[in-house]
Amino acid sequence: MAGLQEVYLKELSEHLNSVRLIIMGALVYIIGFSMSFMSISTIKLEFISSRGENLFLKLFTTQSGGVPSFLGFLSFFGPLISLILVFDSINGEDNQGTLGLVLSQPIHRDSLINGKFLAATTNIAIILVGVFGLIIGLGVASIGAFPSVEETMRIIIFGGICVVYLAFWTSLGLLFSIVFKREGTSALASIVSWLFLTIFIYMMGDMVQSTGLNPQGVLYLSPSYLFTQSSSIIMIPLMRVVGPVSYEQVVGMVANPLSLPQSLSVIWPHLTALTAAMMLIFVVSYVLFVRREIRST
Amino acid sequence: MNENQTLTIKTEDLTKKYGDLTAVESLNLSISKGEIFGLLGPNGSGKTTIILMLLGLTEPTSGGLNVLGFDPVKQPFEVKRMVGYLPEKVGFYETLSAEQNLRFFGRLNRIEEDIITKRIDEALTQVGLSSRKKGKVNTFSRGMKQRLGIANVLIKDPKMIILDEPTQGIDPKGIQEILDLFQSINKEKNITIMLSSHLIHHVEQICDNIGIMSDGVMRVRGSVNLNELNVDEEWLIEFSSNDITSSIFEKIENMNEVRSIEADGMLYKANCSADIRPKIVKTIIQNGGSLLTLALQERNLISIYKEYSEEK
Numbered sequence: 001m002a003g004l005q006e007v008y009l010k011e012l013s014e015h016l017n018s019v020r021l022i023i024m025g026a027l028v029y030i031i032g033f034s035m036s037f038m039s040i041s042t043i044k045l046e047f048i049s050s051r052g053e054n055l056f057l058k059l060f061t062t063q064s065g066g067v068p069s070f071l072g073f074l075s076f077f078g079p080l081i082s083l084i085l086v087f088d089s090i091n092g093e094d095n096q097g098t099l100g101l102v103l104s105q106p107i108h109r110d111s112l113i114n115g116k117f118l119a120a121t122t123n124i125a126i127i128l129v130g131v132f133g134l135i136i137g138l139g140v141a142s143i144g145a146f147p148s149v150e151e152t153m154r155i156i157i158f159g160g161i162c163v164v165y166l167a168f169w170t171s172l173g174l175l176f177s178i179v180f181k182r183e184g185t186s187a188l189a190s191i192v193s194w195l196f197l198t199i200f201i202y203m204m205g206d207m208v209q210s211t212g213l214n215p216q217g218v219l220y221l222s223p224s225y226l227f228t229q230s231s232s233i234i235m236i237p238l239m240r241v242v243g244p245v246s247y248e249q250v251v252g253m254v255a256n257p258l259s260l261p262q263s264l265s266v267i268w269p270h271l272t273a274l275t276a277a278m279m280l281i282f283v284v285s286y287v288l289f290v291r292r293e294i295r296s297t
Numbered sequence: 298m299n300e301n302q303t304l305t306i307k308t309e310d311l312t313k314k315y316g317d318l319t320a321v322e323s324l325n326l327s328i329s330k331g332e333i334f335g336l337l338g339p340n341g342s343g344k345t346t347i348i349l350m351l352l353g354l355t356e357p358t359s360g361g362l363n364v365l366g367f368d369p370v371k372q373p374f375e376v377k378r379m380v381g382y383l384p385e386k387v388g389f390y391e392t393l394s395a396e397q398n399l400r401f402f403g404r405l406n407r408i409e410e411d412i413i414t415k416r417i418d419e420a421l422t423q424v425g426l427s428s429r430k431k432g433k434v435n436t437f438s439r440g441m442k443q444r445l446g447i448a449n450v451l452i453k454d455p456k457m458i459i460l461d462e463p464t465q466g467i468d469p470k471g472i473q474e475i476l477d478l479f480q481s482i483n484k485e486k487n488i489t490i491m492l493s494s495h496l497i498h499h500v501e502q503i504c505d506n507i508g509i510m511s512d513g514v515m516r517v518r519g520s521v522n523l524n525e526l527n528v529d530e531e532w533l534i535e536f537s538s539n540d541i542t543s544s545i546f547e548k549i550e551n552m553n554e555v556r557s558i559e560a561d562g563m564l565y566k567a568n569c570s571a572d573i574r575p576k577i578v579k580t581i582i583q584n585g586g587s588l589l590t591l592a593l594q595e596r597n598l599i600s601i602y603k604e605y606s607e608e609k
Contacts, residue, residue, distance in 0.1 A: 002374075002407070003405050006401065006404040006405050007405075010390075010401050014390065014392065014393070017392065018392065096388040096389075096390070096391065097384065097386045097387050097388020097389075097442075098388050098389060098390060100354070100382075100384040100386075100387075101382070101384055101387060101388070101389075101402070101446075101449070102402075102405065103354060104352050104354060104377055104382040104384070105377060105402060105405040105406055106374050106375075106377040106378040106405070106406060106407070107405050293355055293356075294349055294354040294355055295315070295346075295349075295355070
């Protein structure tokens, strides 16, 4: 993989110095902080009824009043971070005049796209680690306890799911930057796909439901749904079933929290689907880019 | 074997088609080591496509090619390692400085860090950008980016340099400096240089050999020295007269050397296989005509180039 390391490091430092990343990062930090701050007050109210269990997980998942949980925020807003980082990564280089220059150096052509993908994913992971640390720190300061081993494990797994979910959007943004010649077009395509997969698909789900059919067939097409469902199961141990529950299923159900391996086994299909979708899109962009012909214009 | 040592580039019936469009047709080109070769032709005549194929960035539809002893289709790595390339619309990472950009490209070539550092200073001095070493590329003008592109080529310490429209966007004084730079690089290190241009007088002064492209076909190939140019022997004689009778006209038309002649009012243009100006003068005078002007149209690079670029 000649050139991968060089491209990766250059992309990483370029991102870290870019205004885009600083703005997006700052936004995530501010929102993450304020959301978990809000949820602390709600958690304190529920403290007695919840017997003080899994408080740190609740920091990520509790809605307070009209403010969504951090998990909900990430499922909706996270994709935008990925897309903004990469929507112009290939066509931008082409228009800037660096693509021809880079590809005429002795490197493997796929090093460029691999390096870009890895660098964007690393940057997103860095943002996430920071904001997770911030939220947990806030929790430690206000609750006065440390997360248990299981809570820590769950939070780490949740972080992993976040990275995979955002990597899906990164590969989608990369694909658009390869398919479309202009940055403007790929930006629009990114926004449209983002709105569709995070908002409109839920409306379609509602529509399907109103006809009496199971909306999950539609909803499973959305990575945002897969992400929300799987991370909810991981972060809310009391949640045992994914999606709408029929009456027959509820009968005899015990309202006990699931253990971590059990939670994982519930969402395993979701994780597989999410990872597969991410890889599929990346493979498509990889093939398109490697086989693409450099032409004189 | 010997051929590989003296020839830097060799193509055999190199053809590139994009669908129905033939961008390059049966190109047979050979460039010797240490030569400066100018690829001339109007925009869209296939120059860039040839360059992209030589670098292994585009695959030829048919035909063979060899660059520095390697086949760019099968061994693009070796070719790219030895060939420095300046693309037509060269650009750099805007938010990085000149030095950072050069360093990145040096690293892509797996050059050792301290050698890169040394070469960056040398190359920037050579192209006259050493004062802007730390300047971000987004503050650079078009011409400065072009110079940086040339510096970037030098960083690699290439065996051969391919420049696509290197004089574009540079002011006349800068063009002269850059052409002089190419010439000195060529002389000092015996590096083969191939450059494409649609502006003939840039190329003319530094190239040893040129090739004129139009519509994907190399029409003329040869030395810049006109006598060696591989064109049909052709003299265009132009004369004007206001009393040429049809019998005089016929006499001239029937001369062995005259291929064709056309009249445009008082102006006559004859395409001849030899310089027969005295013969024409004699014929006209002896038959009672008079002559106002007589001239041999000069056929130099510029007129040949013009013919082919106007053909469309």
